[in-house]
Amino acid sequence: MFQQAHHISFDLPGWLEPYSQDYMPGTDLKSRMDFVISASRKNVEEGTGGPFAAAIFEIETGELVSLGVNLVMTQGMSFLHAEIVALAVAQRKLGCYDLGEVTATRYELLSSTEPCAMCLGAIPWSGIRQVVTAARDEDARAIGFDEGAKPENWIQSLKSRDINVLADIERESARSVLQLYNLQEGHIYNAE
Protein backbone atom coordinates (compact mmCIF):
# COMPACT_ATOMS: atom_id res chain seq x y z
CA MET A 1 0.00 0.00 0.00
CA PHE A 2 1.33 3.39 -0.98
CA GLN A 3 2.35 5.59 1.89
CA GLN A 4 4.00 8.96 2.17
CA ALA A 5 4.44 11.55 4.89
CA HIS A 6 1.79 14.25 5.08
CA HIS A 7 3.87 16.40 7.38
CA ILE A 8 7.33 17.58 6.32
CA SER A 9 9.60 19.56 8.58
CA PHE A 10 13.15 20.67 9.13
CA ASP A 11 15.02 22.14 12.07
CA LEU A 12 17.41 25.04 12.24
CA PRO A 13 20.62 24.62 14.25
CA GLY A 14 20.36 25.40 17.96
CA TRP A 15 23.15 28.00 17.83
CA LEU A 16 21.30 30.15 15.32
CA GLU A 17 18.86 32.02 17.55
CA PRO A 18 21.34 32.92 20.32
CA TYR A 19 23.80 34.00 17.64
CA SER A 20 21.14 36.25 16.10
CA GLN A 21 20.33 37.92 19.40
CA ASP A 22 23.68 39.67 19.29
CA TYR A 23 22.79 41.39 16.05
CA MET A 24 22.37 45.13 16.46
CA PRO A 25 19.99 46.63 13.90
CA GLY A 26 21.77 49.26 11.89
CA THR A 27 21.54 50.79 8.49
CA ASP A 28 25.08 49.89 7.52
CA LEU A 29 24.98 47.28 4.78
CA LYS A 30 28.49 45.98 5.49
CA SER A 31 27.59 45.29 9.12
CA ARG A 32 24.55 43.32 8.04
CA MET A 33 26.67 41.35 5.61
CA ASP A 34 29.36 40.70 8.26
CA PHE A 35 26.63 39.21 10.43
CA VAL A 36 25.55 36.91 7.56
CA ILE A 37 29.09 35.88 6.64
CA SER A 38 29.91 35.09 10.26
CA ALA A 39 26.84 32.85 10.34
CA SER A 40 28.14 30.99 7.27
CA ARG A 41 31.47 30.50 9.09
CA LYS A 42 29.69 29.30 12.22
CA ASN A 43 27.68 26.81 10.14
CA VAL A 44 30.99 25.27 9.04
CA GLU A 45 32.58 25.38 12.49
CA GLU A 46 29.54 23.84 14.16
CA GLY A 47 29.24 21.18 11.46
CA THR A 48 25.61 22.05 10.83
CA GLY A 49 25.79 22.43 7.05
CA GLY A 50 27.51 23.88 4.01
CA PRO A 51 29.41 27.19 4.01
CA PHE A 52 26.48 29.43 3.15
CA ALA A 53 24.16 31.77 5.07
CA ALA A 54 21.41 34.20 4.11
CA ALA A 55 19.18 36.59 6.02
CA ILE A 56 16.14 38.77 5.51
CA PHE A 57 16.17 42.33 6.82
CA GLU A 58 13.84 45.29 6.69
CA ILE A 59 15.59 47.49 4.15
CA GLU A 60 14.91 50.83 5.82
CA THR A 61 15.64 49.94 9.46
CA GLY A 62 18.10 47.06 9.13
CA GLU A 63 15.88 45.08 11.51
CA LEU A 64 16.61 41.34 11.22
CA VAL A 65 13.62 39.22 10.20
CA SER A 66 15.19 35.79 9.70
CA LEU A 67 18.54 34.06 9.41
CA GLY A 68 19.02 30.87 7.42
CA VAL A 69 21.97 28.60 6.79
CA ASN A 70 22.58 25.76 4.37
CA LEU A 71 21.00 22.57 5.74
CA VAL A 72 21.13 20.27 2.69
CA MET A 73 23.20 17.51 4.27
CA THR A 74 22.15 17.82 7.88
CA GLN A 75 18.41 18.00 7.20
CA GLY A 76 18.51 15.79 4.12
CA MET A 77 16.68 17.82 1.51
CA SER A 78 18.40 19.21 -1.58
CA PHE A 79 16.47 22.50 -1.70
CA LEU A 80 17.46 23.57 1.83
CA HIS A 81 19.88 26.23 0.66
CA ALA A 82 20.42 29.16 3.03
CA GLU A 83 18.22 31.47 0.94
CA ILE A 84 15.25 29.07 0.92
CA VAL A 85 15.61 28.51 4.67
CA ALA A 86 15.71 32.29 5.34
CA LEU A 87 12.63 32.80 3.15
CA ALA A 88 10.74 29.96 4.83
CA VAL A 89 11.41 31.35 8.30
CA ALA A 90 10.53 34.92 7.27
CA GLN A 91 7.31 33.93 5.50
CA ARG A 92 6.20 31.86 8.47
CA LYS A 93 7.08 34.69 10.87
CA LEU A 94 5.28 37.37 8.87
CA GLY A 95 2.39 35.04 8.04
CA CYS A 96 2.49 35.57 4.29
CA TYR A 97 4.00 33.83 1.26
CA ASP A 98 4.53 37.21 -0.38
CA LEU A 99 6.80 39.57 1.55
CA GLY A 100 5.90 42.27 -0.98
CA GLU A 101 2.38 42.56 0.30
CA VAL A 102 2.70 42.14 4.07
CA THR A 103 2.82 45.84 4.91
CA ALA A 104 4.49 48.94 3.52
CA THR A 105 7.78 47.49 4.79
CA ARG A 106 10.27 46.48 2.11
CA TYR A 107 12.47 43.44 2.65
CA GLU A 108 15.92 42.47 1.38
CA LEU A 109 17.78 39.17 1.16
CA LEU A 110 21.47 39.15 2.00
CA SER A 111 23.35 36.10 0.84
CA SER A 112 26.94 35.16 1.66
CA THR A 113 27.34 33.84 -1.91
CA GLU A 114 25.50 34.69 -5.12
CA PRO A 115 22.30 32.62 -5.24
CA CYS A 116 22.39 29.44 -7.33
CA ALA A 117 19.95 28.93 -10.21
CA MET A 118 17.22 27.55 -7.90
CA CYS A 119 17.50 30.37 -5.35
CA LEU A 120 17.61 33.00 -8.11
CA GLY A 121 14.37 31.53 -9.42
CA ALA A 122 12.86 31.60 -5.92
CA ILE A 123 13.54 35.30 -5.32
CA PRO A 124 10.85 36.81 -7.57
CA TRP A 125 8.21 34.54 -5.96
CA SER A 126 9.10 35.74 -2.46
CA GLY A 127 8.27 39.44 -2.61
CA ILE A 128 11.86 40.43 -1.75
CA ARG A 129 12.75 43.93 -3.02
CA GLN A 130 16.54 43.88 -2.82
CA VAL A 131 19.23 41.20 -3.06
CA VAL A 132 22.71 41.77 -1.64
CA THR A 133 25.54 39.29 -2.27
CA ALA A 134 29.12 38.82 -1.03
CA ALA A 135 31.10 35.99 -2.69
CA ARG A 136 30.57 35.44 -6.40
CA ASP A 137 29.34 32.42 -8.28
CA GLU A 138 32.94 31.82 -9.44
CA ASP A 139 34.16 31.73 -5.83
CA ALA A 140 31.73 28.88 -5.06
CA ARG A 141 32.66 27.10 -8.29
CA ALA A 142 36.36 27.49 -7.40
CA ILE A 143 35.92 25.08 -4.47
CA GLY A 144 33.73 22.69 -6.49
CA PHE A 145 30.14 23.78 -5.87
CA ASP A 146 27.84 23.71 -8.86
CA GLU A 147 25.75 26.89 -9.19
CA GLY A 148 23.48 25.70 -11.98
CA ALA A 149 22.32 27.22 -15.24
CA LYS A 150 21.42 30.83 -14.53
CA PRO A 151 19.87 33.26 -16.97
CA GLU A 152 22.45 35.43 -18.66
CA ASN A 153 22.84 38.65 -16.74
CA TRP A 154 20.87 37.57 -13.68
CA ILE A 155 21.35 40.98 -12.08
CA GLN A 156 19.57 42.71 -14.96
CA SER A 157 16.94 39.99 -14.95
CA LEU A 158 16.06 40.75 -11.30
CA LYS A 159 16.25 44.50 -11.84
CA SER A 160 13.73 44.23 -14.66
CA ARG A 161 11.36 42.89 -11.98
CA ASP A 162 12.02 45.89 -9.72
CA ILE A 163 14.29 43.87 -7.47
CA ASN A 164 17.45 45.83 -6.77
CA VAL A 165 20.80 44.01 -6.62
CA LEU A 166 24.00 44.99 -4.82
CA ALA A 167 26.91 42.61 -5.44
CA ASP A 168 30.44 42.08 -4.08
CA ILE A 169 29.67 43.47 -0.58
CA GLU A 170 32.43 42.01 1.65
CA ARG A 171 33.30 39.49 -1.05
CA GLU A 172 36.77 38.68 0.32
CA SER A 173 35.43 37.87 3.76
CA ALA A 174 32.83 35.47 2.31
CA ARG A 175 35.45 33.89 0.05
CA SER A 176 37.60 33.15 3.06
CA VAL A 177 34.75 31.05 4.53
CA LEU A 178 34.47 29.05 1.29
CA GLN A 179 38.21 28.51 1.38
CA LEU A 180 38.09 27.44 5.03
CA TYR A 181 35.44 24.84 4.12
CA ASN A 182 37.64 23.62 1.29
CA LEU A 183 40.71 23.39 3.52
CA GLN A 184 38.74 21.37 6.05
CA GLU A 185 37.70 19.08 3.20
CA GLY A 186 34.04 19.86 3.77
CA HIS A 187 31.75 17.72 1.65
CA ILE A 188 30.83 19.22 -1.74
CA TYR A 189 27.32 17.85 -1.95
CA ASN A 190 26.49 18.29 -5.65
CA ALA A 191 24.11 15.58 -6.78
CA GLU A 192 25.64 12.52 -8.40
Add this chain to the structure above:
Amino acid sequence: MFQQAHHISFDLPGWLEPYSQDYMPGTDLKSRMDFVISASRKNVEEGTGGPFAAAIFEIETGELVSLGVNLVMTQGMSFLHAEIVALAVAQRKLGCYDLGEVTATRYELLSSTEPCAMCLGAIPWSGIRQVVTAARDEDARAIGFDEGAKPENWIQSLKSRDINVLADIERESARSVLQLYNLQEGHIYNAE
Protein backbone atom coordinates in the same frame (compact mmCIF):
# COMPACT_ATOMS: atom_id res chain seq x y z
CA MET B 1 14.77 40.35 21.62
CA PHE B 2 15.17 38.62 18.28
CA GLN B 3 13.18 35.45 17.87
CA GLN B 4 12.57 33.09 15.02
CA ALA B 5 11.19 29.60 14.63
CA HIS B 6 13.73 26.79 14.73
CA HIS B 7 11.26 24.26 13.39
CA ILE B 8 9.56 24.81 10.03
CA SER B 9 6.94 22.48 8.67
CA PHE B 10 4.19 22.14 6.13
CA ASP B 11 1.33 19.70 5.66
CA LEU B 12 0.10 17.94 2.57
CA PRO B 13 -3.66 17.82 1.93
CA GLY B 14 -5.52 14.97 3.57
CA TRP B 15 -6.95 13.70 0.26
CA LEU B 16 -3.51 13.11 -1.21
CA GLU B 17 -2.58 9.76 0.34
CA PRO B 18 -5.94 8.00 -0.26
CA TYR B 19 -5.91 9.36 -3.83
CA SER B 20 -2.42 7.92 -4.35
CA GLN B 21 -3.41 4.48 -3.11
CA ASP B 22 -5.48 4.00 -6.26
CA TYR B 23 -2.43 4.40 -8.45
CA MET B 24 -1.47 1.18 -10.21
CA PRO B 25 2.24 0.97 -11.00
CA GLY B 26 2.75 0.60 -14.71
CA THR B 27 5.35 1.39 -17.26
CA ASP B 28 3.05 3.49 -19.39
CA LEU B 29 4.16 7.11 -19.20
CA LYS B 30 0.77 8.51 -20.17
CA SER B 31 -0.93 6.67 -17.32
CA ARG B 32 1.57 8.09 -14.87
CA MET B 33 0.98 11.57 -16.25
CA ASP B 34 -2.81 11.12 -16.11
CA PHE B 35 -2.43 10.33 -12.41
CA VAL B 36 -0.41 13.54 -11.90
CA ILE B 37 -2.77 15.73 -13.92
CA SER B 38 -5.80 14.37 -12.05
CA ALA B 39 -4.05 15.32 -8.81
CA SER B 40 -3.61 18.88 -10.10
CA ARG B 41 -7.34 18.96 -10.87
CA LYS B 42 -8.20 17.60 -7.44
CA ASN B 43 -5.99 20.27 -5.81
CA VAL B 44 -8.19 22.89 -7.50
CA GLU B 45 -11.48 21.12 -6.71
CA GLU B 46 -10.55 20.59 -3.06
CA GLY B 47 -9.31 24.17 -2.73
CA THR B 48 -5.97 23.02 -1.36
CA GLY B 49 -3.72 25.02 -3.71
CA GLY B 50 -2.83 26.12 -7.19
CA PRO B 51 -3.49 24.02 -10.33
CA PHE B 52 -0.22 22.12 -10.32
CA ALA B 53 0.93 18.64 -9.30
CA ALA B 54 4.18 16.70 -9.58
CA ALA B 55 5.28 13.21 -8.65
CA ILE B 56 8.42 11.11 -8.36
CA PHE B 57 8.43 7.61 -9.83
CA GLU B 58 10.98 4.86 -10.25
CA ILE B 59 11.72 5.09 -13.97
CA GLU B 60 12.01 1.37 -14.65
CA THR B 61 9.02 0.07 -12.66
CA GLY B 62 6.68 3.07 -12.60
CA GLU B 63 6.45 2.64 -8.82
CA LEU B 64 5.19 5.84 -7.19
CA VAL B 65 7.57 7.37 -4.64
CA SER B 66 5.87 10.66 -3.81
CA LEU B 67 3.10 12.97 -4.97
CA GLY B 68 3.19 16.71 -4.40
CA VAL B 69 0.79 19.54 -5.18
CA ASN B 70 1.14 23.29 -5.14
CA LEU B 71 0.76 24.55 -1.55
CA VAL B 72 1.95 28.16 -1.86
CA MET B 73 -1.23 29.84 -0.66
CA THR B 74 -2.56 27.19 1.70
CA GLN B 75 0.73 26.58 3.52
CA GLY B 76 1.99 30.13 3.16
CA MET B 77 5.46 29.69 1.68
CA SER B 78 6.36 30.87 -1.83
CA PHE B 79 8.68 27.96 -2.68
CA LEU B 80 6.04 25.27 -2.06
CA HIS B 81 5.55 24.49 -5.74
CA ALA B 82 4.39 20.97 -6.56
CA GLU B 83 7.87 19.92 -7.70
CA ILE B 84 9.58 21.06 -4.48
CA VAL B 85 6.89 19.35 -2.39
CA ALA B 86 7.31 16.09 -4.33
CA LEU B 87 11.10 16.25 -3.93
CA ALA B 88 10.82 16.99 -0.21
CA VAL B 89 8.53 14.02 0.39
CA ALA B 90 10.68 11.67 -1.74
CA GLN B 91 13.96 12.72 -0.13
CA ARG B 92 12.50 12.27 3.34
CA LYS B 93 11.05 8.88 2.39
CA LEU B 94 14.27 7.59 0.84
CA GLY B 95 16.42 9.20 3.53
CA CYS B 96 18.75 11.04 1.18
CA TYR B 97 19.03 14.54 -0.30
CA ASP B 98 20.43 13.04 -3.49
CA LEU B 99 18.09 10.62 -5.26
CA GLY B 100 20.95 9.85 -7.65
CA GLU B 101 22.91 8.02 -5.01
CA VAL B 102 20.27 6.19 -2.98
CA THR B 103 20.55 2.88 -4.81
CA ALA B 104 20.86 1.73 -8.40
CA THR B 105 17.25 2.86 -8.87
CA ARG B 106 16.76 5.82 -11.20
CA TYR B 107 14.03 8.35 -10.43
CA GLU B 108 11.96 10.66 -12.61
CA LEU B 109 9.91 13.77 -11.90
CA LEU B 110 6.59 14.16 -13.68
CA SER B 111 5.15 17.65 -13.61
CA SER B 112 1.72 18.72 -14.80
CA THR B 113 3.26 21.96 -16.13
CA GLU B 114 6.82 22.77 -17.22
CA PRO B 115 8.83 23.68 -14.10
CA CYS B 116 9.27 27.40 -13.36
CA ALA B 117 12.75 28.93 -13.09
CA MET B 118 13.07 27.95 -9.40
CA CYS B 119 11.99 24.34 -9.90
CA LEU B 120 14.20 23.99 -12.98
CA GLY B 121 17.10 25.13 -10.82
CA ALA B 122 16.14 22.63 -8.12
CA ILE B 123 16.14 19.60 -10.42
CA PRO B 124 19.91 19.13 -10.85
CA TRP B 125 20.39 19.30 -7.05
CA SER B 126 17.88 16.50 -6.48
CA GLY B 127 19.46 13.56 -8.26
CA ILE B 128 16.46 13.13 -10.58
CA ARG B 129 17.40 11.42 -13.87
CA GLN B 130 14.39 12.24 -16.04
CA VAL B 131 11.85 15.07 -16.21
CA VAL B 132 8.50 14.62 -17.92
CA THR B 133 6.14 17.56 -18.48
CA ALA B 134 2.57 18.04 -19.72
CA ALA B 135 1.41 21.67 -20.11
CA ARG B 136 3.93 24.17 -21.41
CA ASP B 137 5.29 27.31 -19.85
CA GLU B 138 3.13 29.32 -22.30
CA ASP B 139 -0.02 27.52 -21.08
CA ALA B 140 0.68 28.70 -17.51
CA ARG B 141 1.51 32.19 -18.72
CA ALA B 142 -1.74 32.24 -20.72
CA ILE B 143 -3.77 32.25 -17.48
CA GLY B 144 -1.45 34.77 -15.80
CA PHE B 145 1.16 32.70 -13.94
CA ASP B 146 4.70 34.00 -14.07
CA GLU B 147 7.24 31.26 -14.86
CA GLY B 148 10.38 33.29 -14.24
CA ALA B 149 13.60 33.79 -16.15
CA LYS B 150 14.71 30.38 -17.38
CA PRO B 151 17.95 29.61 -19.17
CA GLU B 152 17.52 29.58 -22.91
CA ASN B 153 16.81 26.04 -24.05
CA TRP B 154 16.20 24.57 -20.60
CA ILE B 155 15.68 21.11 -22.10
CA GLN B 156 19.19 21.10 -23.56
CA SER B 157 20.53 22.54 -20.33
CA LEU B 158 19.16 19.58 -18.33
CA LYS B 159 20.24 17.07 -20.98
CA SER B 160 23.81 18.36 -20.76
CA ARG B 161 23.65 17.23 -17.11
CA ASP B 162 22.50 13.74 -18.12
CA ILE B 163 18.91 14.49 -17.11
CA ASN B 164 16.56 13.31 -19.83
CA VAL B 165 13.50 15.42 -20.71
CA LEU B 166 10.21 14.35 -22.28
CA ALA B 167 7.81 17.24 -22.96
CA ASP B 168 4.18 17.67 -24.06
CA ILE B 169 2.98 14.33 -22.59
CA GLU B 170 -0.82 14.78 -22.22
CA ARG B 171 -0.45 18.53 -22.69
CA GLU B 172 -4.10 19.16 -23.58
CA SER B 173 -5.36 17.43 -20.46
CA ALA B 174 -3.07 19.51 -18.22
CA ARG B 175 -4.05 22.70 -20.06
CA SER B 176 -7.70 21.98 -19.34
CA VAL B 177 -6.92 22.04 -15.60
CA LEU B 178 -5.21 25.42 -15.94
CA GLN B 179 -8.23 26.68 -17.84
CA LEU B 180 -10.61 25.30 -15.21
CA TYR B 181 -8.67 27.20 -12.54
CA ASN B 182 -8.90 30.35 -14.62
CA LEU B 183 -12.65 29.92 -15.19
CA GLN B 184 -13.18 29.49 -11.46
CA GLU B 185 -11.21 32.72 -10.96
CA GLY B 186 -8.59 30.90 -8.93
CA HIS B 187 -6.07 33.27 -7.37
CA ILE B 188 -2.96 33.92 -9.47
CA TYR B 189 -0.49 34.28 -6.64
CA ASN B 190 2.47 35.93 -8.35
CA ALA B 191 4.33 38.11 -5.86
CA GLU B 192 3.41 41.79 -5.82
